[in-house]
Amino acid sequence: MKGAFSQQIKYTNGNDSWNPDSLGNHRAVLQVSNAGKVAKATIDWRRRDTKPELKAIWVVDARTNKIIKNTNATDVNREQGTVYFEPTSGPGTYYVYYMPYQVEGRSNYPNAQYVKNQPNTQWSGATQNAVPALVKEIQSINAMNSFYPMEVIATAKETQTLISQHPQKDYLVFTEDRINPIKMTDDLPQRWIAKGLTNSFSGTASKGENYAFQLGIYAAKKDLNDVRVSFSSLKNKAGNSIPSSVLSCLNTDGTNWDGSKLHKVVDVPKLKVQALWILANLPATAAAGTYSGTATVTTKGTASNTIKINLTVSNTLAKEGGINEPWKQTRLTWLNSTLAQKNEVIAPYIPLVVTDKTIALLGRKVTVNKDGLPAQIQTFFTPEMTGISSTPKNILTEPIHFHVIKSNNKDLVWKNEGVVFTETKPGIVKWATKNISDSLDMDINASLESDGFMSYTVRFLAKNDIKLNDIRLHMPIQPAAAKYLMGLGQKGGTRPDSLNWKWEVATKNQDGAWIGDVNAGIQYSLRDQHYIRPLNTNFYLQKPLLLPTSWGNEGKGGIQIFKKGAAVLADNYSGEHFMKKGDTLYYNFTLLITPFHPINxxxxxxxxxxxxxxxxxxxxxxxxxxxxxxxxxxxxxxxxxxxxxxxxxxxxxxxxxxxxxxxxxxxxxxELSNSAYETFPLRSLGHEIYSTGKGGGYSWLQEHVGTDYIAAWYVPEIKDAAIVNSGxxxxxxxxxxxxxxxxxxxxxxxxxxxxxxxxxxxxxxxxxxxxxxxxxxxxxxxxxxxxxxxxxxxxxxxxxxxxxxxxxxxxxxxxxxxxxxxxxxxxxxxxxxxxxxxxxxxxxxxxxxxxxxxxxxxxxxxxxxxxPRPIWKEWDKFGMQGSKMIGYWVENNPVKTGNPEVLATIYKKEKSTLVALASWAKEDVKIKLNIDWKALGIDPAKATITAPDIKNFQPAQVFNANDDITVAPRKGWMIVIKEN
Missing domain, CATH: 3.20.20.60 (Phosphoenolpyruvate-binding domains)
Structure with a gap:
């Protein structure tokens, strides 16, 4: 069958010679050679879009560049359409725009709406006397928008003929070069009909190249389940061999983002096309020559297909695998990279040190209780946050702990087998503990990293059937480390006296909070054992949080934060559970100990x-x-x-x-630009890389990606259209x-x-x-x-x-x-x-x-x-470099205003200090600077207090130590105190 379907229509690049946002991205170029009142053209456009008969077809006179009113289209389908029109300038060139659209919505989030077909009932041109219009070529607005060659569809007859020629095959395997990514899933490209079913692939690569090619699977007769590809080694006539281990299928196997091995199940529904990208990371030591081997495609319940591979390796050595030529898909191997996966210490952090059950890290310490949970968390940062002191600030009033409450309202009593440190490395420490009761086991596996991130996997295993009134996690926090709160529906600010929160994952990206002070705090997040990071920035509702089976408990769970005795208690409850013998519940959570390092x-x-x-x-x-x-x-x-x-x-x-x-x-x-060379290889991975969605957006996305995606940011000036990543x-x-x-x-x-x-x-x-x-x-x-x-x-x-x-x-x-x-x-x-x-x-x-x-x-x-330049200029004049920042939040700040609505932060140097004042008062207020001269290290008898002239900020002014300073609402001052 090869060669039976030669290309009849030339596909060309329009070089951006028309406005696509009014006429569309595609047109047929017609030539009318004879005079007549009506011209006729049958266009074999082989369109991939569905229901083309519903879209408008506009004919434009190339000489006048005007749309011709007297037109009609008949027999329009995906394979072809017939257009009648009045050749308003007589013989000459005419354009048929067959996918015109109008742009709606925000400029950066547009949505192309295709103009609907409205038959012209006012024009009754005599079609039987129509002069022929020759289809010279089909043009896309530019190369980026071209359908050729991989989106020019085969006709139904061509496809059926090919299938009938292979009656023994449930599915067909086509081979394709890396330069022509497979783009369609609902149609075969005409290119494959012309090429025929060859059952072989030939290519040329350099030594050491990250070579790639494609197998196109077409489920001709039935659904295909668990499609896989295996490889033989590749050998040449000289006896040299390339091991099969360098070949892999990107769609079925790889390395995940976290370094774990990935095995994906690929199913292909009946009459669908699936691209399988084959990676061949060739050794740099491979001898030149032509190597032969096989790729065998298998599916469950159907016969295998074997494809012969002929790969010619040249004498050229590819530089870094050929990644300097990404259009050859040489960077697809990056998707399986483990670069920088080692959990090493990154500056400014320091190696973790374990002493007994206490783990020291930069500016913080964590002591592990016998049950595996934190007994105490301490920070050592100075109140100014500019350094680390030897004086600890305790975050907890007592250890973090679980309350597992039986149906009789009594807590389960645990026996602990002791903490075992399972891994002790500079960047991460891991430990495990088993806690035993008559009814449940509580297994805890935890880790602490050098930056202050803690991860807890907590598994409850039922030894017998048991009804529980609640499982609660208590975090008793020192009030001095709980001044502020952020999260759980609260904007960042002073912690309220009480908070009552419930899970609402469908609309709320909330699963925990940060509670803390400037130099001590803790953030926690309650997570399901199958936690998946949700989408964010405008897209949360399309992929929200997964309600934790344990913590959320079908809406029964929640969080209360309130004062209890000497503590601010974060009470994380989950409600009633009935566990059968052997049931498992995971109460996983993460902690972040703040601050992470001193301020630079x-x-x-x-x-x-x-x-x-x-x-x-x-x-x-x-x-x-x-x-x-x-x-x-x-x-x-x-x-x-x-x-x-x-x-x-x-x-x-x-x-x-x-x-x-x-x-x-x-x-x-x-989101990722549609200009990425790997766009369609990534699409072949299902929703691994790109999120599922309702489609739409800019015209390129609708015409080439099709459906099932989320349209993201768009730049009109360069027509860059992005697609949302999946997570x-x-x-x-x-x-x-x-x-x-x-x-x-x-x-x-x-x-x-x-x-x-x-x-x-x-x-x-x-x-x-x-x-x-x-x-x-x-x-x-x-x-x-x-x-x-x-x-x-x-x-x-x-x-x-x-x-x-x-x-x-x-x-x-x-x-x-x-x-x-x-x-x-x-x-x-x-x-x-x-x-x-x-x-x-x-x-x-x-x-x-x-x-x-x-x-x-x-x-x-x-x-x-x-x-900001006037302020930068004053910074330089004062000499901010090397100054010590002492904020209004520091109790012993040497400069105070005496007014809680006017705050002062100082930047202290030897013999000079810059005072920044800012007002939250609703009207003008007068304040006096209360100055601790000794703490500033300045002799008041030799001091000057001046406000420098700063454009758009303040006028120059000189003050005495006892002067009233007027501060306007929502404004302030920068005042320099200096010893002369």
């Missing part, structure tokens, strides 16, 4: 961000030192795939380094490898994260590769306000706290109200200070006066009218 104030003063692509001399002149390159820029054009313009990016970064500037790039995981997947392995490549080959100094859709394991891997070989590896995180319906009413800081140990700066505050929010909100949700971080303000430039008491400005040049 000098980093804040010396690294000033410029958040825009611009000329480097222009940026340097502002005083900024670190550039964030967003996507949709010349050197980083598409979202979350910074490999398209990597040469231009490297050139820009090299020049920036020569001028003393650093450059970070936008690159995160949440934790092998794409995170690719992401880590990609970052590694960008550090080594492009020289990036870090990344800018626009919200985060990956877990802390991936964050640690990213930090590891970004900081390799002395690279700075700077990471800053932006988040819009997550406290809304689409995001599941979570707090940005609470949502991303597991990533905080590896961040260098926060940029929280999009959609935050800096004017109406109180200082406790600034502290917990914006500043980063209780976690060892510092931040910047975002929405409308923030509030400059309030920002200063947390060491924050806004970011250049993001907000009009909120230029």
């Amino acid at each position: 104030t000098d980093f804040q003063w010396s690294n000033r961000f410029y958040h825009k692509y611009n000329k480097l001399d222009t940026i340097k002149a502002t005083g900024a030192t670190l550039i964030n390159i967003h996507h949709a820029t010349p050197i980083n054009p598409v979202i979350n795939y910074p490999f398209i313009a990597h040469k231009e990016m490297k050139s820009y970064i090299d020049e920036a380094h020569s001028k003393g500037l650093k450059v970070k790039i936008y690159n995160t995981v949440r 934790m997947s092998r794409w995170h392995n690719y992401y880590v490898e990609g970052m590694n490549w960008l550090v080594k080959h492009v020289g990036i100094d870090g990344i800018y994260l626009d919200d985060v859709a990956f877990d802390r394991t991936t964050m640690k891997r990213i930090k590891t590769v970004l900081t390799q070989n002395g690279h700075p590896g700077i990471i800053d995180l932006h988040s819009a306000n997550q406290y809304n319906k689409s995001d599941g009413f979570n707090n940005s800081a609470n949502l991303y706290m597991e990533h905080f140990p590896y961040l260098n700066r926060l940029w929280f505050g999009e959609y935050f109200d800096y004017e109406k929010s109180g200082p406790d909100f600034f502290m917990t949700e914006v500043s980063g200070i209780p976690f060892g971080l510092m931040g910047e303000m975002l929405q409308d430039g923030g509030n400059a006066w309030r920002g200063m008491i947390y060491g924050m400005t806004n970011r250049m040049p993001w907000s009009d009218g909120a230029d």
Whole structure:
């Protein structure tokens, strides 16, 4: 059958010569040679879209570029359609646009609506006398939108003929080169009909290349279950061999994001096409020559298919597996990477030290109780958060513990077999404990990592049938370590006296809280044993939290936080359970001990961000030192795939380094550009990489991805359309490898994260590769306000706290109200200070006066009218580098205002101090500075108190020590106290 169906229509590139948002992305080019009142063309367009008869067909006169009113289309189907039209300019060229659409919705979240067909009943052209219009070619608006060759469908007759030629086969296996990714799942491409069923594949590769090819499985007669591929070794005539171990099927086997082995079941419904991507990571030592072997496809209940492989290995050695040519799918092997999976200590953290049952880590200690739960958690950070002291601050009033309450309202009594440390490494310590009672066993497996993350797997196993009134986890917290609360439906701020919360996972991305003070706190999260990270940033409702079987207990569970005796008790209850003998319940949870490290104030003063692509001399002149390159820029054009313009990016970064500037790039995981070379290989993995969804969005997505996806961010200027990722997947392995490549080959100094859709394991891997070989590896995180319906009413800081140990700066505050929010909100949700971080303000430039008491400005040049340069200038004039920040929250702060609504933070140096004042009062107030001169180390007799002139911030003024200082509402001062 090979060659029986030669290509009759030429497919060409329109080179963006028309407006697709009004005419569509596809047209047939017709040539009318003879004069006549009616012209006729039958177009064999072989369309992959369904129900094409419902879409409008417009004919345009090429000479006038006007739509012809007198047109009609008949016999329109997916294979072909006949168009009649009035050739308004006589003989010449005419265009038939057959998928016109109109764009609706937000510019960055558009939805293409295809114009409906409306037959022209007003025109009755005599079709029997129509002159022929020759179809010269089919054009797509550009190469990106072309359907050729893999989306040009075979006709039903062609498909059926092929099937009938192989009556013994339940399914057909086609081979395909890596350059032509399989894109359709409902149709065979015409290309395969023309090629025929060959049962062999031939290709050419370099030594050491990450080679890939495809097997296309077509379930011709029945559903296929558990499709698998096995391989023989490959041998050449000289007796050389390439072992079968270098070949694998990406769709069925690999390595997951957490380093575990992945085995996937691939089922193919009847009449569907499934692409299987075969990876052949060839040895660099392979001798040149042609190697032959086999790939055998098996399914349950059907005969196997054997495909002969002929692979010619050239004398050329591929550099790094050929990853410099990603369009050849050489980076697909990155999906199975284990790079940076070792749980090593990352600076500034220090190796864990275990002494008896106490584990010491940077600025903190955890003592494990005999039941395996924390007996005490301590922090050693100074109140200022600028260092570590020898004086501990206890977080717990008594050990964290479970209450397992029987039906008679009495607690189960446990016997403990003792704590056994099962792994002791510098980066992680693990332990296990078995707790025994007459009715239940409670097995605890736990770990603590060097950054302060603790993970608990708690398994209750019923020894006999038992009814329980409740299983509760009590966390008794010291009031001094429970000043603030964030989470469980509460915006960050002062902890309420009581809180009563219930699970509502369908609409609430809430499973725990952070409770703490500036220098001591704990975040906890209650999790199911099959916990899957939900989607976030606008997409939570489409993939929400999984209600924990144990904690949620069909809605019976909840959390109460209240004062009880000397403690603030977090009472995590789950309600009645009936367990049969042998039943198991998992009460898993995680803990984060905050802060993570002291604040690095000098980093804040010396690294000033410029958040825009611009000329480097222009940026340097502002005083900024670190550039964030967003996507949709010349050197980083598409979202979350910074490999398209990597040469231009490297050139820009090299020049920036020569001028003393650093450059970070936008690159995160949440959505992925449709420009990714791997788009369709990733789609072949089902919903491993891309989330399920209702489809729609920009026209390219509807026309090429089809259905079952979530349309994400779109950039109209470059028509970059993204698809939402599914959550934790092998794409995170690719992401880590990609970052590694960008550090080594492009020289990036870090990344800018626009919200985060990956877990802390991936964050640690990213930090590891970004900081390799002395690279700075700077990471800053932006988040819009997550406290809304689409995001599941979570707090940005609470949502991303597991990533905080590896961040260098926060940029929280999009959609935050800096004017109406109180200082406790600034502290917990914006500043980063209780976690060892510092931040910047975002929405409308923030509030400059309030920002200063947390060491924050806004970011250049993001907000009009909120230029931080005058403040930066004053920082330099005062000499902020090397100063000690003592916040208003520090009890012995040497400068106080005497007014709880006007707060003071100082930046202390030898013989000089900068005082930042900010007001939350509703009207003008007068305050006096209460100064502890001895603590400042300044002789008051020699001191001057001045407010320097700072543009758009304050006028110059001189004060005496006893003067009243007028502070306007929502404003403040920067005052320098200096000994002359």
